[in-house]
Amino acid sequence: MPLRNHYYLSIDDLAHARGPIAELAYDGAGPNDFAAALREALQTPALFERWRAMQSEPDEVDPALGETDPAATVRAVLGDILRVDVDLVTSLPMSVVRHRMNLLIGANWTLRDMRAA
Template sequence: MALRSHYYLSIADLAHARGPVPSLSYDGAGPDDLAAAVQEALRTPSLFERWRAMQEEPDEVDPALGATDAAATVSAHVHDLRIDVDLITDLPMSIVRHRLNLLIGSNWQLRDMRKA
């Protein structure tokens, strides 16, 4: 059984939190939209499969990078002038990082991580 982790993230400017590829990028307007997009990206292979299809050699992409967690949960809320995101999953940080970077680029910061 995989270890579940609780990731605490923050986004300083949600209005500019977009990934580098527009067709893969988050396009919502608020914290609830962001939480839903990240949760879907972790629970389903859709985002990964779209990204993989864009690669020069899609069949050479490590299939382990497409792992999903059907029980992943994500919530986001405004705190001061930033968005705080709570993410609970058994996916490793390397996969979480990849999905976040596709969705919102480098516009996020890991604030803490703990065993869930």
């Protein structure tokens, strides 16, 4: 059974947090929408496959970046007026979490803590 980690993330201004590729970027209205988008991005290969298809050499993309965790859980809540706190539990490595977060909202997030789940 793979090790599960609990990631504690924050997003400073979710209303303006968007990834660099418009076709792949998060385009929701709030914390619940973001939690659903991140959950889907981690549980299914859809976002990764769309990104991979955009690469000049899709077959050369590291397949490890395409890992998924069907059991991943995501909860996002308002921490204050602009900040959103995200609790993520997954067996995926940080490199995959970082890649999916960056596709969805760019560098507009911070890893606050990580612990074994």
